[in-house]
Amino acid sequence: MPRPRTPLLSRDRIRAAALALIDKDGLAELSMRKLAQELGVQAASLYSHYKTKEALLDEIGVQILDKVDVTGFAGSDWRAGLTGWARSYRAALAAHPNFVPYLASGPGRHPAALEIADKIHGGLIRAGWPPRYATMIGASTKYLVLGAALTSFARGFDADTQVYLDRYPNLGQAHLLQQMADEIDTDSFELALTAFLDGLDRLRPTLGHLGQPGHE
Amino acid sequence: MPRPRTPLLSRDRIRAAALALIDKDGLAELSMRKLAQELGVQAASLYSHYKTKEALLDEIGVQILDKVDVTGFAGSDWRAGLTGWARSYRAALAAHPNFVPYLASGPGRHPAALEIADKIHGGLIRAGWPPRYATMIGASTKYLVLGAALTSFARGFDADTQVYLDRYPNLGQAHLLQQMADEIDTDSFELALTAFLDGLDRLRPTLGHLGQPGHE
DNA sequence: ACCTGAACACCGTTCAAGT
DNA sequence: ACCTGAACACCGTTCAAGT
Numbered sequence: 001m002p003r004p005r006t007p008l009l010s011r012d013r014i015r016a017a018a019l020a021l022i023d024k025d026g027l028a029e030l031s032m033r034k035l036a037q038e039l040g041v042q043a044a045s046l047y048s049h050y051k052t053k054e055a056l057l058d059e060i061g062v063q064i065l066d067k068v069d070v071t072g073f074a075g076s077d078w079r080a081g082l083t084g085w086a087r088s089y090r091a092a093l094a095a096h097p098n099f100v101p102y103l104a105s106g107p108g109r110h111p112a113a114l115e116i117a118d119k120i121h122g123g124l125i126r127a128g129w130p131p132r133y134a135t136m137i138g139a140s141t142k143y144l145v146l147g148a149a150l151t152s153f154a155r156g157f158d159a160d161t162q163v164y165l166d167r168y169p170n171l172g173q174a175h176l177l178q179q180m181a182d183e184i185d186t187d188s189f190e191l192a193l194t195a196f197l198d199g200l201d202r203l204r205p206t207l208g209h210l211g212q213p214g215h216e
Numbered sequence: 217m218p219r220p221r222t223p224l225l226s227r228d229r230i231r232a233a234a235l236a237l238i239d240k241d242g243l244a245e246l247s248m249r250k251l252a253q254e255l256g257v258q259a260a261s262l263y264s265h266y267k268t269k270e271a272l273l274d275e276i277g278v279q280i281l282d283k284v285d286v287t288g289f290a291g292s293d294w295r296a297g298l299t300g301w302a303r304s305y306r307a308a309l310a311a312h313p314n315f316v317p318y319l320a321s322g323p324g325r326h327p328a329a330l331e332i333a334d335k336i337h338g339g340l341i342r343a344g345w346p347p348r349y350a351t352m353i354g355a356s357t358k359y360l361v362l363g364a365a366l367t368s369f370a371r372g373f374d375a376d377t378q379v380y381l382d383r384y385p386n387l388g389q390a391h392l393l394q395q396m397a398d399e400i401d402t403d404s405f406e407l408a409l410t411a412f413l414d415g416l417d418r419l420r421p422t423l424g425h426l427g428q429p430g431h432e
Numbered sequence: 433a434c435c436t437g438a439a440c441a442c443c444g445t446t447c448a449a450g451t
Numbered sequence: 452a453c454c455t456g457a458a459c460a461c462c463g464t465t466c467a468a469g470t
Contacts, residue, residue, distance in 0.1 A: 008434080009434080031463080033461085033462075041435075041436090042437075043462095043463085044436065044438095044465080045434075045435050047464070101317065114379065118379050118382075121376075132380075135379070135400060135404070136404040138376050138379075139400065140405070142367060142376065143359065143360050143362075143363025143364045143405070144356075144408070146359075146363040146366055147363035147366075150366070159332070161351075162325065162333070163333040163337050163354075167347065184351060184352065188352040189356070191349075192356035192360070194415065194419075195411075195413075195416045195419060198415035199412055199415035199418075200411045202411075202415075202418065223452080225453080247442085247443065248445085249442085249443075249444090258454070260454075260456080261454050261455075263444095264452075264453055264454070268444080
């Protein structure tokens with residue numbers, strides 16, 4: 001068969017097709033062979049563009065996390081910075097729930113992740129938090145986001161939701177269940193984030209370190 | 217070969233060997249064939265005891281979560297109940313970090329998980345929280361525990377820790393790194409839990425529902 | 433440089449057959 | 452009831468070969 005003038009594949013096409021398959025059928029269903037078939041090509045061809053399946057998944061991860069927003073840390077309002085980061089982070093994960101387990105499993109050490117962690121750390125320090133607290137607050141917020149993204153998105157109903165439904169059986173109309181689960185998820189996340197930040201606010205004065213940094 | 221008087225395998229032996237392999241080499245490294253070899257048996261033999269690999273993993277999950285403690289909800293101190301649950305939950309996961317991704321990926325809907333969720337929900341309601349808040353608080357706490365268990369245990373250092381180390385390079389003595397990561401993890405979790413509970417405390421009076429339930 | 437076809441070393445699972 | 456050996460339908464990945 002003659003080689004086409006333009007390559008059949010590209011990294012972007014491969015990523016897009018892979019993510020579409022993951023979104024549709026789940027992470028476990030993605031195989032290099034199925035992906036190749038979807039792209040009208042042999043499985044081995046994919047290895048001309050990505051060295052391994054893992055390299056492909058890693059780059060999909062980077063692409064998804066590209067939408068995480070840390071611009072809120074530009075000012076001196078650390079709450080705004082954290083809130084903006086956490087919400088955009090969660091939204092990025094929620095856009096591809098089936099991919100979340102992959103992101104949650106490996107340590108995030110891509111340059112982009114490091115850059116984000118650095119922005120957050122810097123923003124918190126500029127707001128007067130001691131370095132160690134900056135680290136812990138960043139980590140804690142990530143716990144919330146990852147936990148929230150993992151626990152229930154598009155994942156059937158977990159025990160919490162089930163208990164809620166059992167106790168209030170009048171809510172059991174089938175067509176409301178998915179909406180209900182999404183709502184409980186979002187509300188739980190917002191409650192957790194607000195309560196966490198409120199708790200930090202209360203704790204802050206007791207630290208006895210440098211006060212507010214003047215402006216704002 | 218004559219059939220031995222006593223079966224070579226048992227569900228308990230299989231689970232123990234499987235979990236040992238997972239603890240040692242990671243979840244991805246566990247295969248039914250390797251597990252069988254470890255047990256001195258053919259892979260097909262395992263299927264006389266567990267219907268599928270997934271059924272085996274599920275039961276390992278139940279076994280691990282068996283150590284989660286919800287007795288703290290017996291009294292009327294909801295903070296003590298939540299704290300005890302969250303800490304024992306996290307400790308149970310931390311005991312087998314390589315298994316956490318499996319627990320985090322599927323919805324927890326075993327009867328045991330439901331029973332726990334019910335105890336928590338009941339305890340919070342008895343403490344005066346409106347039902348919807350009870351659900352959200354339970355979910356939020358689970359976010360924290362799962363996020364904390366996933367993010368860094370025995371998982372190399374993620375971006376947060378890396379930033380911390382980069383900024384304080386004098387901490388870079390190799391033999392202190394693991395201990396440091398564990399410490400940051402634990403402290404972050406405790407900070408998150410405390411701040412979250414403090415935030416809830418502050419929020420509670422504004423709900424305008426039934427006050428404290430008298431005693432304590 | 434990019435793609436193919438065939439191969440290699442693995443998987444989970446099934447099933448007839450043995451005891 | 453429990454275990455084996457062989458098979459089936461899959462995997463990820465490699466590699467010589469073609470263009």
